[in-house]
Amino acid sequence: MALEAWFMDDSNEDQRLPHHRNPKELVSLDYLAELGVLYWKLNPENYENDPELGKIREERGYDYMDLLDLCPEKVSNYEEKLKNFFTEHIHKDEEIRYCLAGSGYFDVRDKDDRWIRIWMQPGDLIILPAGIYHRFTLDTSNYIKLMRLFVGEPVWTPYNRPQEEHPGLKETEPTAFLTKTYNIVEDSSTNNIVSWSRDNNSFIVWEPETFALICLPRCFKHKNFSSFVRQLNTYGFKKIDTERWEFANEYFLKGERHLLKNIKRRKTSSQTQTRSLEGGRFRLEGEIHELRRDRVALELELVRLRRKQESMKTYLHLMEEKLKVTEVKQEMMMNFLLKKIKKPSFLQSLRKRKLQGMKNQEQRQEVISSHGVEDHDTFVKAEPEEYGDDIGDQFGGVFSYGDELHIASMEDQGQEGDEMEMDSEGIWKGFVLSEEMCDLGEHFI
Ligand SMILES: CSCCC(=O)C(=O)O
Numbered sequence: 001m002a003l004e005a006w007f008m009d010d011s012n013e014d015q016r017l018p019h020h021r022n023p024k025e026l027v028s029l030d031y032l033a034e035l036g037v038l039y040w041k042l043n044p045e046n047y048e049n050d051p052e053l054g055k056i057r058e059e060r061g062y063d064y065m066d067l068l069d070l071c072p073e074k075v076s077n078y079e080e081k082l083k084n085f086f087t088e089h090i091h092k093d094e095e096i097r098y099c100l101a102g103s104g105y106f107d108v109r110d111k112d113d114r115w116i117r118i119w120m121q122p123g124d125l126i127i128l129p130a131g132i133y134h135r136f137t138l139d140t141s142n143y144i145k146l147m148r149l150f151v152g153e154p155v156w157t158p159y160n161r162p163q164e165e166h167p168g169l170k171e172t173e174p175t176a177f178l179t180k181t182y183n184i185v186e187d188s189s190t191n192n193i194v195s196w197s198r199d200n201n202s203f204i205v206w207e208p209e210t211f212a213l214i215c216l217p218r219c220f221k222h223k224n225f226s227s228f229v230r231q232l233n234t235y236g237f238k239k240i241d242t243e244r245w246e247f248a249n250e251y252f253l254k255g256e257r258h259l260l261k262n263i264k265r266r267k268t269s270s271q272t273q274t275r276s277l278e279g280g281r282f283r284l285e286g287e288i289h290e291l292r293r294d295r296v297a298l299e300l301e302l303v304r305l306r307r308k309q310e311s312m313k314t315y316l317h318l319m320e321e322k323l324k325v326t327e328v329k330q331e332m333m334m335n336f337l338l339k340k341i342k343k344p345s346f347l348q349s350l351r352k353r354k355l356q357g358m359k360n361q362e363q364r365q366e367v368i369s370s371h372g373v374e375d376h377d378t379f380v381k382a383e384p385e386e387y388g389d390d391i392g393d394q395f396g397g398v399f400s401y402g403d404e405l406h407i408a409s410m411e412d413q414g415q416e417g418d419e420m421e422m423d424s425e426g427i428w429k430g431f432v433l434s435e436e437m438c439d440l441g442e443h444f445i
Pocket residue numbers: 068085095097134135136146156158
């Protein structure tokens with residue numbers, strides 16, 4: 001059976017219960033992959049000698065491995081460990097877990113900060129990308145045996161998420177007003193009343209009366225447009241058009257819901273005083289957490305860019321090698337050609353082919369006029385007007401008709417037992433393929 005994953009409900013019941021939404025909202029592997037969560041189904045009975053597991057380890061460089069048997073007898077500080085596992089956190093590195101026996105839940109946050117519960121059962125191997133918020137809990141079976149993999153010396157350091165329920169840190173999440181306003185603007189079914197602007201960096205209330213009557217009560221329990229506008233004002237929104245109700249805030253952008261948390265409410269002076277005393281320290285703590293998270297993300301980006309740079313270097317090196325080979329080949333062709341051109345027998349052979357070509361053409365004309373059909377394959381292609389009498393002209397023709405030249409040179413070799421030891425076949429093939437080479441040849445002469 002494939003991996004099972006679903007969006008969680010919001011209830012505070014026992015963490016070991018499945019916490020399905022009602023109705024169930026399953027999450028596909030594709031959706032997980034978009035979050036960077038990768039999945040394999042392996043045979044857990046064969047984990048010691050599994051070639052498929054070997055391949056994953058090899059390809060991804062997981063040279064470290066250990067087994068974690070999560071039961072009270074085998075783990076010191078069992079309860080405390082479980083508690084820590086269930087504390088939402090991120091790591092600087094991937095977290096790779098392979099379930100060998102028992103079962104349990106990995107919860108990961110999606111981009112809209114919703115919890116997705118991933119049910120790990122025997123044979124399930126998942127990779128959580130670095131920097132994804134997650135947690136782990138046993139399920140009601142109360143037992144799991146996990147393989148843990150890592151690149152090099154393992155570092156399991158968790159960076160716990162700032163505690164949202166803490167009053168001082170709450171301000172790092174957008175307020176209900178902002179989320180609700182965002183939802184109203186996002187709702188495309190009311191686009192004729194309120195919608196994003198064309199540039200997606202502001203929103204327009206097209207029909208203030210209808211907006212107040214229909215949209216506001218859905219979210220705010222009132223129908224007062226001016227009160228809504230006042231609220232926008234306290235959050236630093238600007239009315240950016242004198243003709244219509246268009247509002248903008250640098251952090252209120254279509255498709256960038258996560259930026260909402262940066263919109264701060266302007267406070268009255270009395271609020272500022274009390275808040276700054278009690279909340280100041282916690283706000284700072286929150287900012288430190290945020291900065292730490294940003295730093296982790298930046299470090300990850302750096303690692304990614306370094307890897308990219310490495311692969312570009314290798315590619316460049318390969319291209320340089322290829323270029324060198326091509327240059328050598330070109331030089332060989334030029335030498336070959338020059339030698340040929342200097343030989344009367346070669347030119348004779350070319351002329352012969354030219355005459356033959358003209359003869360064929362004439363014959364073809366005859367066939368066409370007598371049968372009314374053109375047969376592609378019977379005749380050797382030739383366009384006599386391209387050939388001239390002097391060498392320069394010959395060359396023009398020669399370069400356009402690599403095959404002709406090729407045949408002529410072969411005939412020439414046949415006649416004289418040519419001293420060329422190079423692989424003329426290969427060279428000519430390369431030669432006739434490249435038009436720039438032809439130009440080059442002309443200049444060269
Ligand atoms: C039991 S392994 C999963 C817990 C976890 O997230 C971790 O080890 O970092």
